[in-house]
Amino acid sequence: MKEISSVHNPLIKLIVQLQEKSKIRKNLGLFIIEGMREIEIALNNTYEFQQLLYCNELADSNLFEKLIQKIQPSTELISISKEVYQKIAYRESTEGVLAIAKIKSHEIQNIELPENPLIVVLESLEKPGNIGAILRTADAANVDAVFIADPKTDLYNPNIIRSSVGAVFTNKIIVANSENLINLLSIKNIPIFSAILQQAVPYYTVDYSKGAAIVMGTESTGLSEEWRKASHSNIIVPMQGQIDSMNVSVATAVIIFEAIRQKAI
Numbered sequence: 001m002k003e004i005s006s007v008h009n010p011l012i013k014l015i016v017q018l019q020e021k022s023k024i025r026k027n028l029g030l031f032i033i034e035g036m037r038e039i040e041i042a043l044n045n046t047y048e049f050q051q052l053l054y055c056n057e058l059a060d061s062n063l064f065e066k067l068i069q070k071i072q073p074s075t076e077l078i079s080i081s082k083e084v085y086q087k088i089a090y091r092e093s094t095e096g097v098l099a100i101a102k103i104k105s106h107e108i109q110n111i112e113l114p115e116n117p118l119i120v121v122l123e124s125l126e127k128p129g130n131i132g133a134i135l136r137t138a139d140a141a142n143v144d145a146v147f148i149a150d151p152k153t154d155l156y157n158p159n160i161i162r163s164s165v166g167a168v169f170t171n172k173i174i175v176a177n178s179e180n181l182i183n184l185l186s187i188k189n190i191p192i193f194s195a196i197l198q199q200a201v202p203y204y205t206v207d208y209s210k211g212a213a214i215v216m217g218t219e220s221t222g223l224s225e226e227w228r229k230a231s232h233s234n235i236i237v238p239m240q241g242q243i244d245s246m247n248v249s250v251a252t253a254v255i256i257f258e259a260i261r262q263k264a265i
Helices: 010-020 022-028 036-044 061-068 082-088 128-141 158-164 178-187 225-230 248-264
Strands: 002-004 030-034 049-054 076-080 097-102 118-123 145-149 173-176 192-195 200-202 212-216 233-236
Touching: 010 022, 010 030, 010 082, 010 097, 022 030, 030 036, 030 158, 036 049, 036 061, 036 097, 049 061, 076 082, 118 128, 118 178, 118 248, 128 145, 128 158, 128 248, 145 178, 173 178, 178 225, 192 225, 192 248, 212 248
Parallel strands: 002 076, 049 076, 118 145, 118 212, 145 173, 192 212, 192 233, 200 233
Antiparallel strands: 030 097, 049 097
16 A cells, blocks of 8 residues: 655645645546545445545544445555644544545436426525535435536535535536526426515425426525526425524425425325
């Protein structure tokens, strides 16, 4: 196994750049995964690893042995010192294991949908924590796809990976512009239910059972005119207190599980 003990090693410098800069991730088609759980989830969902780095002082040797039995033969194993791991780790408690993985394609032509699918559309959400939380909910509800429309941050941002607890690897995700996604939904006759305050009905009064695209926008500006015009029905989560809105990830979860409830009937 190759060993790295210097924080000035070129690979270590590259990892720091991959953690911090979306442009580097995009140009190289690589991103960083930290932690036994997230790495194992990525492996279980056919992500390809370029390198797997392991700090013997921090990692559980038994868990690591089980992990390396699952990695591809082409993956390079590298032993690193505690100092090096602390330099490159985005989080403190990631068990001394880190991987450099290859980005998957999330292009619209790759999508395959079942009959009457449940889709979550996120238009221009900026906060990685909100995106990650919604992906975690989407996994829990087993939605058929998540569409990221006109993204403001890249899907492999470390904060999305962290906040999704690896659900960024388990969901079927498409990243595209709003026009193409609206056209796809129209071609497949999937009703669009948009979270818009104006001319809206309570979220639990519409029928999601025959397929639905639940569209959520930013908390500050809401959805664009493009999605407003495409909407078949505007929906709201009625507020009972003094605050007139809730976090977008919470609102999305409320609506998703109502749709799941209806489809189960």
